[in-house]
Amino acid sequence: MNPSQSQNPSHSVTVQPSGRAFTANEGEALLAAAIRQGIGLPYGCKDGACGSCKCKKLEGTVTQGTHQLKALSLEEAANGFILTCCAVAHSDVVIESRQVTDESAYPIKRMPSRVSSMARASHDVMVIRLQLPAADVFKYHAGQYVEFLLRDGDRRAYSMGNAPHTQADTPGVELHIRHMPGGKFTEHVFGAMKEKEILRIEGPYGSFFLREDSAKPMVLLASGTGFAPIKALIEHLQYKNITRPAVLYWGGRRPADLYMNDWVQARLAEMPNLRYVPVISDALPEDGWTGRTGFVHQAVLQDLPDLSGYQVYACGAPIVVDSARADYSALAGLPPEEFYADAFTTEADKHRETA
Known part of the structure; x- marks a missing residue:
C-alpha cells in the first residue's frame, strides 16, 4: 500500500x-x-x-x-x-x-440562473422563473429539486414546479417559494429580489419522481407549496399521455393557500383520469368555504380506506408527510415501498430534536 x-x-x-x-x-x-x-x-x-x-x-x-x-x-x-x-x-x-x-441519475450541474419573472400567487407564495443557460441542457425528473448556493455557503432547496419537457422552448425552471418570516433566503425573495438578478443553483437532486414502470392508480398528496413538484408530475403525466388514474389531494389552512386552484381546474378539463379533492383545515366564516375540511392526509383515508393497490406521492410539511407514511401503511395497507415522498424541511426543522 x-x-x-x-x-x-x-x-x-x-x-x-x-x-x-x-x-x-x-x-x-x-x-x-x-x-x-x-x-x-x-x-x-x-x-x-x-x-x-x-x-x-x-x-x-x-x-x-x-x-x-x-x-x-x-x-x-x-x-x-x-x-x-x-x-x-x-x-x-x-x-x-x-x-x-x-x-434516472442525471448529472448534477452547478450553473448561473437569471430571475426572469416573479409573481405573487398568494399573500405568502411567490412563483419565480429562473432562466438557465441555453447552451447547458439541464436534465431532471419531474419532482426533483435544485439548491440555491448562497454567498455565505448556505444552501436552500426548492422543487421544480414545471416538467422537464417545458425546457424545449425556454430553458428555465419554475419555483414556488413560501415566505418564512426571518428566513435568510425568503426575506430576500419577498424583499430586495428583482427580475434579472443572477443566482447560482445546483441540481437536480432528490429521488422523488414518477415511477413509470407501474400501472397502479396514484394518490398525489400535497400540503402548501408541496404542490410544486406535484404540479410538475401532473404536467409530465399529461405530456406523456399516461392515463393511470390519479387523484390530487391538496391541503391548506385557508382557501388562498391553494394558490394554483384555477390551474388544477384547467387540467381536470383536459385529463379525464385526474380527480381533485381540495381540503382546508382552518377556514374562517368569511372564506365561504363549503368543501372538505380537516387534515389533508386524513381525507385520503376517509375516501380510500384500502390503499394496498396504490402508489402515493406525498409532498409538503414534514408532519403531513410523516403522518401519511405511518398511517397509510398501518391503517390502509399501503406497501411501504409504494410511498414516495419529499418532505419540505426548513432550516428550523433541521435543528429540532437531534441525536
Missing part, C-alpha cells in the same frame, strides 16, 4: 438486492459518495431531517452523524438502520436499499 492510500482509505459500499457497489472515501457520507458516482439511492433533505434515505445496514461499521430522532429513532438505530445522508463508513459496508435505476 502506498502512503497516499494509507492516509486516505476508502471503503466499498454494496447495495442489496441490486448488488451495485460504489466507493466511499474516508469521512464521506454514504449518500454523497453514491451521488458522486451516479448510484441512485433514495433521499430527500440530505440533512438528517426527513428519513427518506433510511435503510438497513447488513454488514460493516458506520458512524451515524447528527440527525433528527423522527428521521431515525434510537430503536431503529439499535436495530441496524442508518441514514445514508449522514452515515460515514469505517469498513466495507453492505446496505439494503431500494435503488433508483441507473438511467
Whole structure:
C-alpha cells in the first residue's frame, strides 16, 4: 500500500438486492459518495431531517452523524438502520436499499440562473422563473429539486414546479417559494429580489419522481407549496399521455393557500383520469368555504380506506408527510415501498430534536 492510500482509505459500499457497489472515501457520507458516482439511492433533505434515505445496514461499521430522532429513532438505530445522508463508513459496508435505476441519475450541474419573472400567487407564495443557460441542457425528473448556493455557503432547496419537457422552448425552471418570516433566503425573495438578478443553483437532486414502470392508480398528496413538484408530475403525466388514474389531494389552512386552484381546474378539463379533492383545515366564516375540511392526509383515508393497490406521492410539511407514511401503511395497507415522498424541511426543522 502506498502512503497516499494509507492516509486516505476508502471503503466499498454494496447495495442489496441490486448488488451495485460504489466507493466511499474516508469521512464521506454514504449518500454523497453514491451521488458522486451516479448510484441512485433514495433521499430527500440530505440533512438528517426527513428519513427518506433510511435503510438497513447488513454488514460493516458506520458512524451515524447528527440527525433528527423522527428521521431515525434510537430503536431503529439499535436495530441496524442508518441514514445514508449522514452515515460515514469505517469498513466495507453492505446496505439494503431500494435503488433508483441507473438511467434516472442525471448529472448534477452547478450553473448561473437569471430571475426572469416573479409573481405573487398568494399573500405568502411567490412563483419565480429562473432562466438557465441555453447552451447547458439541464436534465431532471419531474419532482426533483435544485439548491440555491448562497454567498455565505448556505444552501436552500426548492422543487421544480414545471416538467422537464417545458425546457424545449425556454430553458428555465419554475419555483414556488413560501415566505418564512426571518428566513435568510425568503426575506430576500419577498424583499430586495428583482427580475434579472443572477443566482447560482445546483441540481437536480432528490429521488422523488414518477415511477413509470407501474400501472397502479396514484394518490398525489400535497400540503402548501408541496404542490410544486406535484404540479410538475401532473404536467409530465399529461405530456406523456399516461392515463393511470390519479387523484390530487391538496391541503391548506385557508382557501388562498391553494394558490394554483384555477390551474388544477384547467387540467381536470383536459385529463379525464385526474380527480381533485381540495381540503382546508382552518377556514374562517368569511372564506365561504363549503368543501372538505380537516387534515389533508386524513381525507385520503376517509375516501380510500384500502390503499394496498396504490402508489402515493406525498409532498409538503414534514408532519403531513410523516403522518401519511405511518398511517397509510398501518391503517390502509399501503406497501411501504409504494410511498414516495419529499418532505419540505426548513432550516428550523433541521435543528429540532437531534441525536
